[in-house]
Amino acid sequence: MLSKTTALILVLSFVGCVPHTHKNKAGSKETVEHGSYVPRDSGHYKEGKHDYEFDHESVLGSHNVAEEYDHLPPEEAKKRLFSLALKMDVDGDKYVDKLELMNWVLKSFKMLTDEEALDELEDEDGDEDGKVSWEEHVAETYGMYDDDMVLNQAKDSPEELEMLENDRELFKAADLNGDGILDKSEYPAFSHPEEFERMHQVLIFESFSIIFELTLCNPVST
Numbered sequence: 001m002l003s004k005t006t007a008l009i010l011v012l013s014f015v016g017c018v019p020h021t022h023k024n025k026a027g028s029k030e031t032v033e034h035g036s037y038v039p040r041d042s043g044h045y046k047e048g049k050h051d052y053e054f055d056h057e058s059v060l061g062s063h064n065v066a067e068e069y070d071h072l073p074p075e076e077a078k079k080r081l082f083s084l085a086l087k088m089d090v091d092g093d094k095y096v097d098k099l100e101l102m103n104w105v106l107k108s109f110k111m112l113t114d115e116e117a118l119d120e121l122e123d124e125d126g127d128e129d130g131k132v133s134w135e136e137h138v139a140e141t142y143g144m145y146d147d148d149m150v151l152n153q154a155k156d157s158p159e160e161l162e163m164l165e166n167d168r169e170l171f172k173a174a175d176l177n178g179d180g181i182l183d184k185s186e187y188p189a190f191s192h193p194e195e196f197e198r199m200h201q202v203l204i205f206e207s208f209s210i211i212f213e214l215t216l217c218n219p220v221s222t
């Protein structure tokens with residue numbers, strides 16, 4: 001069990017850290033080699049070094065709020081973080097135990113996902129109606145008006161073609177009511193598919209396709 005003091009030290013230790021840059025938004029729909037999605041905690045250690053930025057955001061649940069904390073006077077930051085630690089103590093026993101801390105961080109991760117998804121939705125929402133159509137996604141991602149144009153351009157680029165098809169499958173799976181548009185409640189599953197169980201089937205299929213292609217391209221010699 002973490003004592004209240006320990007939890008407070010953990011939280012208050014943010015105050016003395018170097019201001020962070022918020023460059024990386026782990027969890028966004030970016031893939032690493034062979035199509036794996038970047039897990040939420042991929043940036044916790046960078047090149048073997050502990051990344052305090054990750055800790056800040058994991059507790060605060062917002063890139064924007066974490067950035068705001070960098071500019072607070074130390075006393076004000078301590079005050080706010082102290083009340084945050086009190087909120088973590090759900091059962092009010094004056095201690096923050098492991099489960100309370102874990103639940104808090106999981107809730108923060110969900111808030112980070114929603115914040116990142118909303119940022120991405122606003123980037124893609126060409127007509128600013130608060131929703132993203134497939135055409136808007138294609139226009140923002142590929143710089144073209146419809147997928148026919150993308151298909152035409154990508155005929156010599158299997159990678160781009162595959163990316164378009166993968167995006168289309170993810171879009172369909174995220175679109176719960178099947179109206180061809182992703183609203184604010186549906187969009188997070190599209191931008192962060194690895195964090196939504198209903199999207200896993202599409203991701204698994206995508207990964208198998210990539211492995212299958214790699215196997216065909218690089219057959220094991222016997």
Ligand SMILES: [Ca+2]
Nearest residue numbers: 089091093095
């Ligand atoms: Ca407690």
Ligand SMILES: [Ca+2]
Nearest residue numbers: 125127129131
């Ligand atoms: Ca729109």
Ligand SMILES: [Ca+2]
Nearest residue numbers: 175177179181
């Ligand atoms: Ca929809």
